Amino acid sequence: MLTRLAALARHPEPAPCPVVVSQGTVPAPLPKRRARRHARLYRLVPEPPRPAQVHANALLALITEQTPDAIGQWVLKSDLEIVYRELVVREGWERFHWNRIGAELRKLMRKRTLKRQGKRHVAYLIAPSRK
Secondary structure (H helix, E strand, O other), X not given: XXXXXXXXXXXXXXXXXXXXXXXXXXXXXXXXXXXXXXXXXXXXXXXXXXHHHHHHHHHHHHHHHHOHHHOOOEEEHHHHHHHHXXXXXXXXXXXXXXXXXXHHHHHHOOEEEEEEOOEEEEEEEOXXXXX
């Protein structure tokens, strides 16, 4: 037969709660920390545009000038990549990976994933160029 001490050793009684709350009341919530406000910066010297941004703007300008029918249409990423490669060769620029150009294009126009014939394709909505 187990004695009282042996029973307590196996199944200890829970310790009383250190915070005493009277019946029917809720403890006061802890004060929340305020989020910091972002500081607004004013640049006296404008930042030069990133090279990938220059390439994306030139690609968009080239497409809107050469094919005005494409404005307002969805164009496949693979077609844009081909035109970008030709643009880089023509201008004599260093060619960037498409991910860098695509990231800049997403800032200029909308991007959508389309499904055609069971395959997924990425397409961009050609918007008028911002010069």
